[in-house]
Amino acid sequence: MASAAKGASHGRVVLVTGVSRDLGRRSARALATDPTVARVIGVDVVPPRGDVGDVSFVRADIRNPVIAKVIAKENVDTVVHMSVISTPGSAGGRGTMKELNVIGTMQLLAACQKAPSVQHLIVKSTTTMYGASNRDPAMFTEDMEPRRQPRSGYAKDVAEIEGYVRGFARRRPDVRVTTLRCANVIGPHVVSPMTSYFRLPVIPTVLGFDARLQFLHEQDLMDVLIHAVRNDLPGTFNVAGDGVVMLSQALRRLKRPTVPMPGFAVGGLGNVLRQARLADFSPEQLSFLTYGRGVDTTRMRDQLGFEPAFSSEAAFADFAAGLTPTGGRIERALTVALDRLPSVEESVALSSVGGGERRG
Amino acid sequence: MSAVGDAEIIPIGTRGRPGRGQHTGKPSSASRSLASGPRKATPRRVPQPEREPEPAPEIEAGEPVGAVAEEPAVGPDQVSEGAGAATYVEERLPQGGIPAGEWLAAFQQSARELFGDQWEPQLARFLAFLRRRVTGDYVVDEYGFDQEITEKFFMTALRPIAQKWFRIEVRGIENIPAEGGALVVSNHSGTVPVDGLMTMVSIHDHTGRFLRPLGADLVFKMPVVSTMARKGGTTLACSEDAERMLRGGELVGVWPEGFKGIGKPYSERYKLQRFGRGGFVSAALRTQVPIIPLSVVGAEEIYPLVANLPSLARVLGLPYIPITPLFPWLGPLGLVPLPSKWLLEFGEPIRTDEFDAVSAEDPMLVFNVTDEVRETIQSTLYSLLMQRQSVFR
Numbered sequence: 001m002a003s004a005a006k007g008a009s010h011g012r013v014v015l016v017t018g019v020s021r022d023l024g025r026r027s028a029r030a031l032a033t034d035p036t037v038a039r040v041i042g043v044d045v046v047p048p049r050g051d052v053g054d055v056s057f058v059r060a061d062i063r064n065p066v067i068a069k070v071i072a073k074e075n076v077d078t079v080v081h082m083s084v085i086s087t088p089g090s091a092g093g094r095g096t097m098k099e100l101n102v103i104g105t106m107q108l109l110a111a112c113q114k115a116p117s118v119q120h121l122i123v124k125s126t127t128t129m130y131g132a133s134n135r136d137p138a139m140f141t142e143d144m145e146p147r148r149q150p151r152s153g154y155a156k157d158v159a160e161i162e163g164y165v166r167g168f169a170r171r172r173p174d175v176r177v178t179t180l181r182c183a184n185v186i187g188p189h190v191v192s193p194m195t196s197y198f199r200l201p202v203i204p205t206v207l208g209f210d211a212r213l214q215f216l217h218e219q220d221l222m223d224v225l226i227h228a229v230r231n232d233l234p235g236t237f238n239v240a241g242d243g244v245v246m247l248s249q250a251l252r253r254l255k256r257p258t259v260p261m262p263g264f265a266v267g268g269l270g271n272v273l274r275q276a277r278l279a280d281f282s283p284e285q286l287s288f289l290t291y292g293r294g295v296d297t298t299r300m301r302d303q304l305g306f307e308p309a310f311s312s313e314a315a316f317a318d319f320a321a322g323l324t325p326t327g328g329r330i331e332r333a334l335t336v337a338l339d340r341l342p343s344v345e346e347s348v349a350l351s352s353v354g355g356g357e358r359r360g
Numbered sequence: 361m362s363a364v365g366d367a368e369i370i371p372i373g374t375r376g377r378p379g380r381g382q383h384t385g386k387p388s389s390a391s392r393s394l395a396s397g398p399r400k401a402t403p404r405r406v407p408q409p410e411r412e413p414e415p416a417p418e419i420e421a422g423e424p425v426g427a428v429a430e431e432p433a434v435g436p437d438q439v440s441e442g443a444g445a446a447t448y449v450e451e452r453l454p455q456g457g458i459p460a461g462e463w464l465a466a467f468q469q470s471a472r473e474l475f476g477d478q479w480e481p482q483l484a485r486f487l488a489f490l491r492r493r494v495t496g497d498y499v500v501d502e503y504g505f506d507q508e509i510t511e512k513f514f515m516t517a518l519r520p521i522a523q524k525w526f527r528i529e530v531r532g533i534e535n536i537p538a539e540g541g542a543l544v545v546s547n548h549s550g551t552v553p554v555d556g557l558m559t560m561v562s563i564h565d566h567t568g569r570f571l572r573p574l575g576a577d578l579v580f581k582m583p584v585v586s587t588m589a590r591k592g593g594t595t596l597a598c599s600e601d602a603e604r605m606l607r608g609g610e611l612v613g614v615w616p617e618g619f620k621g622i623g624k625p626y627s628e629r630y631k632l633q634r635f636g637r638g639g640f641v642s643a644a645l646r647t648q649v650p651i652i653p654l655s656v657v658g659a660e661e662i663y664p665l666v667a668n669l670p671s672l673a674r675v676l677g678l679p680y681i682p683i684t685p686l687f688p689w690l691g692p693l694g695l696v697p698l699p700s701k702w703l704l705e706f707g708e709p710i711r712t713d714e715f716d717a718v719s720a721e722d723p724m725l726v727f728n729v730t731d732e733v734r735e736t737i738q739s740t741l742y743s744l745l746m747q748r749q750s751v752f753r
Contacts, residue, residue, distance in 0.1 A: 134578075136596070138503045138504075138601050139604060208584040208585075209583055210591070212500075212502075212503075244501070246504060246506075338491065
């Protein structure tokens with residue numbers, strides 16, 4: 001304990017919530033390697049499954065005032081709130097999920113408000129809060145509101161959490177509050193509704209719609225968290241990889257067969273898949289897969305000064321590399337046919353020669 | 361696949377129906393108790409004769425390769441083509457088919473017909489394009505605009521309609537700047553937004569630039585239409601998207617009349633409707649881009665809207681359900697547009713850079729500029745109508 005107190009004098013003490021889940025645990029580990037950080041305390045209800053490295057794990061429930069004692073005792077100056085759960089399945093039901101998300105955030109913020117040591121709060125939010133509908137602008141900036149207020153589920157939780165965070169920022173103006181609205185995090189190790197959807201052997205899509213998707217690579221998520229902890233940058237920022245990938249394009253790159261079906265049928269199938277624990281198909285995910293969403297990342301570049309290493313395309317390619325294709329027959333047939341024909345570069349030269357001859 | 365003989369089995373008796381063959385009324389309880397089991401179990405009890413026709417198509421559809429392995433002398437072409445005909449007569453022996461050499465010759469002949477003498481590289485290029493599409497190896501911009509498919513597919517499909525069917529004549533194309541943002545404002549008519557598509561093709565063919573249309577939210581609610589709209593470069597008609605596109609230096613097209621213009625009855629043809637709330641003018645003022653008025657003559661006559669079904673439209677959530685002299689009476693044939701003669705005239709650009717960006721907040725100025733654009737288009741419409749000899753010439 002003495003060493004911890006000594007560490008706090010010349011480095012930062014970071015508290016990370018939600019370390020039992022993979023992304024939280026790995027982000028905490030990554031933060032612990034940062035030289036400006038003296039100590040990282042990971043907090044969750046259940047212990048993390050993997051290796052936590054230099055992170056000291058404290059078993060505490062953020063829905064409980066005990067969290068205030070942890071913050072006070074460890075003299076925490078930076079709180080990274082990552083315990084926002086997107087799926088009811090992992091939490092054990094929608095009721096628990098909502099309680100963990102909303103009540104947990106309220107308690108955590110209440111504890112932060114009472115703790116004079118806290119100087120910096122970083123909340124990992126999500127672009128899901130913008131919703132997805134046919135009336136959306138192509139690119140959401142941070143100042144825009146969702147076109148339809150979410151009435152249930154994850155999107156509503158996130159909207160409420162951000163509301164509480166704004167309230168906290170008003171009451172504690174001395175604390176720098178950074179809200180990172182991250183696009184769908186993707187990568188070989190990520191388990192999320194989106195990645196389990198892409199891992200289905202045959203992928204249902206909404207007939208007649210093609211969603212625009214943006215991805216954030218898991219490595220970039222950790223980098224942006226470290227960046228936000230290290231630098232003094234309050235504000236709300238959209239965080240996403242460059243560019244846009246269409247859903248149809250992504251599925252073609254995965255080389256997995258798709259089944260287009262009407263929206264209501266995809267919703268019904270989603271319920272079946274959820275019960276079978278194959279994928280989590282929430283209504284907001286269905287609307288996301290129908291209309292898609294794009295967020296503007298100008299502010300991330302200019303004010304946050306963060307540049308993701310992976311574009312949306314590259315992040316998805318990295319994810320797709322780890323999956324075995326279950327389709328791709330047409331592509332193989334085309335490749336075989338193309339091998340028998342002269343290559344295209346050669347053929348361009350030929351056609352230009354031919355054109356010249358004809359003219360002459 | 362089955363080991364049992366080639367002879368076709370003709371079932372004798374009642375084909376598993378219970379009873380003695382009167383086929384009237386219900387069978388007796390005794391016969392039902394006898395028959396209920398076998399009815400479901402028919403394939404199990406007499407498996408070989410009943411299943412006999414089934415396995416044969418399975419072979420040809422599912423695994424042509426397997427068939428080839430059994431019969432090495434046969435090429436893959438023949439199996440897929442020949443086996444289908446020979447299913448019942450002679451099992452998996454397509455010996456009477458066309459020899460492989462003739463198939464190849466026919467294929468080469470048709471390829472030459474389709475692609476000309478340079479058919480090999482042409483076909484290679486086409487297949488490479490197909491492979492790019494199949495593997496998703498292309499880029500879209502942030503609005504979902506897919507330049508490759510727009511250029512190679514949409515435009516190619518629409519060009520003959522523009523040139524041969526509507527015989528579009530374009531005037532004042534020099535008013536479109538070669539680069540930088542500009543806002544093309546057009547009248548809207550024709551029951552179905554064909555005028556937007558034709559404007560896109562005409563601008564691309566004459567200037568090489570892509571017109572990026574702004575579409576109503578209904579466009580993005582409809583399946584298939586929404587996908588095609590996004591791929592073709594459309595985005596939602598809202599100030600955020602319009603300003604973003606104009607700042608990005610795109611050539612943006614807007615039809616401020618909206619559904620009021622496109623769904624107006626034929627009797628009100630060439631009468632401009634209200635130009636929305638002038639949101640397009642504010643967007644142009646904020647981004648300081650020129651407004652190019654466009655007058656389209658000809659689109660009004662393609663589907664003359666003589667009646668409307670407002671109550672049905674309300675139920676379906678559509679702005680209107682059109683009744684034209686041909687639709688829905690002729691069914692799909694009624695969807696063929698009348699071949700009216702089209703004239704497109706781009707007017708002098710209306711400059712907005714002499715106003716400062718704050719003036720976008722001045723409603724009086726916005727209304728004035730809106731009226732100016734509207735008057736320009738209306739007067740050009742009248743003069744173009746005078747020049748046209750008739751609807752079709």
